[in-house]
Amino acid sequence: MPDTIRVKICGLTRPQDVQAVADAGAAYAGFVFFPKSPRHLEPEAARALALEVPPGLAKVALTVNAEDALLERILETVPIDMLQLHGSESPERVAEVKARFGLPVMKAVGVATEADLPALAEYGRVADQLLVDAKPAEGAALPGGNGLAFDWRLIAGRRWPVPWMLAGGLTPENVAEAIHLTGARQVDVSSGVESAPGEKDAETIAAFAAAAFA
């Protein structure tokens, strides 16, 4: 893992979002394939955006409990570098997706209390990366992308066997404190850099990255 902070901006929907993410010096650009999300893209639309992504910026496909047919359709259409599994996929399913599709897999794990932490160690044995996100409220429509933070002190000083990203309710205003408290070397944001659900804001993306790198 490089010494500098790596930033992921998730839920890009327009060519200007790709440009803003590249200009901000982010390391990952995320595309959401989940129809309930305001950031959802069909694979053909994602392909057009992915082709605009410059080299060096990794393209991440976010899915939620996707079946093989959807993963196949995405990967046949869109040049993707990493899969982000953001549903209730079991460790066995994570291992299966990794083996079947041959791409690095990042598994999102929701955290609300201490009781959620063992899952991180468990998924850390099968995933290539972990995404430590806030656990959504009971009955929430989306398993992520809700702008909800968790108590970062829960993971202060914790380490896992694979690289991990911090997510959940991050903004330009709080990302430096989140990094300081948790020791995260990678951060992921979606709604915290939007002017409206699904609409990324270039200035806020730049401000987020600058605050993370500071």
Ligand SMILES: O=C(O)c1ccccc1N[C@@H]1O[C@H](COP(=O)(O)O)[C@@H](O)[C@H]1O
């Ligand atoms: O962004 C979405 O629409 C989304 C939909 C379904 C699952 C996850 C989603 N986003 C991921 O959620 C976290 C936190 O987002 P936020 O910054 O709190 O809005 C992040 O990892 C996104 O990749």
